[in-house]
Amino acid sequence: MRKTSIKDIALKANVSIATVSYVLNGTRNVRPETHKRVTEAIEELNYKPNDIAKSLKRNRTNTIGVIAEDVTVFNAPDIIDGINDFGDRHDLHILLVNLRLDKRIGRNFGDTEAYRKYAANAVSELLSKQVDGIIYIGVHTRDLTGLIDAEGIPIVYTYGYTQNDISIQYNDEQASYEAMSYLVRKGHSRIAIISGLMDSIPSRQRLKGYYKAVTDFELPFDPLLIKMGDWERESGYRLTAELLALPEPPTAILSMNDVMVVGVLQAADECGVSIPGELSVIGFDDREFSDYLRPRITTMGLPLHEMGYQAIEALYHLINGNKVQTLVMPECRLIERDSVGVAQ
Amino acid sequence: MRKTSIKDIALKANVSIATVSYVLNGTRNVRPETHKRVTEAIEELNYKPNDIAKSLKRNRTNTIGVIAEDVTVFNAPDIIDGINDFGDRHDLHILLVNLRLDKRIGRNFGDTEAYRKYAANAVSELLSKQVDGIIYIGVHTRDLTGLIDAEGIPIVYTYGYTQNDISIQYNDEQASYEAMSYLVRKGHSRIAIISGLMDSIPSRQRLKGYYKAVTDFELPFDPLLIKMGDWERESGYRLTAELLALPEPPTAILSMNDVMVVGVLQAADECGVSIPGELSVIGFDDREFSDYLRPRITTMGLPLHEMGYQAIEALYHLINGNKVQTLVMPECRLIERDSVGVAQ
DNA sequence: ATTAGCCGTTTAAACGTTTAGATTTTGAAG
DNA sequence: CTTCAAAATCTAAACGTTTAAACGGCTAAT
Structure with a gap:
């Protein structure tokens, strides 16, 4: 019937x-x-x-497409949650496309052919489904100009940006600067930094924040304190070992993510240096486990929920033909736990 | 134009x-x-x-609704990923509804009025959108009979079940039995168990597996070794302290999730008992952090991706009018790491 | 030369809505 | 009892497809 x-x-x-x-x-x-x-x-x-019939007539689906490079990467679920938060309040539905890049291409995928193909497919599916707009959730912040042709419907980026579209990003430079200020307030001056992959934009921005802090607070500048990691635990381990082997080791380390902090902890332990007694460490991301490690690690929390919320809010305005600012920057927030002590 | x-x-x-x-x-x-x-x-x-027009005419959207009780809970993203995996291969799209229960009601929400309202809303939205079927992703396994009236379209449950519908669940009893066998093979016989909340079905199933193992392997049965936790870290901590204070403490602990293992580790450390030297521990879930703790913890991994995949596969058959078995049970898998040693 | 059958193509209705514009109803004013 | 404007309702087209049924032309068999 x-x-x-x-x-x-x-x-x-x-x-x-x-x-x-x-x-x-x-x-x-x-x-x-x-x-x-x-x-x-x-x-x-x-x-x-029947919303399908309604959509056909109205030429508006009240549905937005969400393209996630990989939903299983830690930042995606909270961003999606933020999108949902606003979506619920404004009767906007979510058509989710998961590129599964982490599985299909690998963690540090570049701008490969395969990748472009997946992205193009996703967009074309969403266009066929007549979504009113698109949100793109990347895993790393990158310049995505030219990747996606949304054929006239609005698009906003999260972890990624474009020369012409809206994007929501937290301020990496400032976040890292704030982490540094915190360490300085705790009396540290010989502060090392372990970066992520240097072709990543957050890495460069955070390094900038580090330099700025070194200058502003007149910290002793020492290139030996600047270590290039790759986001993975092992690099945190290895680089910390190097740092601790220095004639004059740092009293604090700023790690560009929490995963590398796991390595920092292990290296410190093996070198017999206590955290936060002899060495302080701050991470980035506020991953769930940063509260489970011992010591519980102090870290810069990312405004993930807010990014999602702001992304869809901007999209909503775009869809309704309103102007919107090109770059929105919710703030990171320092989560104080036990891995930072006062320098002697 | x-x-x-x-x-x-x-x-x-x-x-x-x-x-x-x-x-x-x-x-x-x-x-x-x-x-x-x-x-x-x-x-x-x-x-x-224009798929909208096509859907209207065909009375089929090639879109399934996915209702997640909370996408930010650890099991959801991998399940969704599995759904996507199959969806990509069969041109099925995903309309995601996130109930956000963890935020709106709290972690251990019961069968509240508010909850039923959210669920009913979600279903009714999806029905309006004319989805071809629905997948429900719970956060705990529960009997959801009577919760959802999908008005004739097929529905399959993951972390949850119903007296009349399809559901995909791993075998909790067997998983716990296997964890026990592993411990027995490592020479343990005095094995304690820390459960989750006892109104939860997995807790009861896993306890059953524990009893079965105790019987089958003729382990000394001691009610003092059976502890009721609440899934949270603190209970793992507290109960382990109690266990270690026993005149005859266990040589191994089976914890019903990895989060409580964090507490186990802490308690053991504070009591000066070494893991895995003097005490072994196995968790459940294979959370990312279980590889980050020291010792790296051995744990029963959940077939989350597969659950999602099987769920949508079953749904696909249902949509196409085929019969499908009522209960599908992908298997858990023991992830061997460093928290289990041989008993002396 | 007629016819049957097949192939490729077209006609037209239908899916369930929205929405201009036309039409009818209402009720107050004259 | 008319008249008229305002209010309520209706008619019909339209949104972009799919698809049953009709159609026309061709080939091959009679």
């Missing part, structure tokens, strides 16, 4: 389908008496509107 | 719209010469099909 449609309601309530539509949407006045007849019919026939 | 439609193609290629549809779908033979004219027109006009 066919599902009940507006037509069945019209028949039962003895009105035209137009009238039914009017009571459904409140787009025109209808006499209370008629209104009642219609709502009763709706009730009795257990009518459920 | 309106987007180009099948009608424009027809005009340009000098054929009827039906013919265009036929070449688009390959549903009927068309002369090569005509075919060429049409595809050329498609190319030139940069035609993109």
